[in-house]
Amino acid sequence: MQKAIEVTNLCKRYSQEVLKNFSLSVNEGEMVVLLGESGCGKSTVLNLIAGLLTPEQGQITLQGLPREHSVLSIGYMLQKDHLLEWRTIYKNVL
Secondary structure: EEEEEEEEEEEEEEOOEEEEEEEEEEEEOOOHHHHHOOOOHHHHHHHHHOHHHHEEEEEEEOOOHHHHHHOOOOOOOOOOOOOOOOHHHHHHHH
8 A cells, every 4th residue: 555645754953853753654545643742743744744844854755756746735724723704714715
């Protein structure tokens, strides 16, 4: 079975190290939950996979291709939606 997402030895640093040698594999059709206390790097992992951040070290592949060469678009919804309440769902998406 092909891996949908493969993360290998990912490292990310802000003012302190957030991720060190983080690895994760997600198969096609598999559902994964990132669970942890505030500040442990959950959003950082999602931002890295989505291409919003660049890791200092490590590799991210999407369906076998390096993230930067993949044609896949990745998006996600945070726990707090940050929608503009006066807009319709359609206009919030735009």
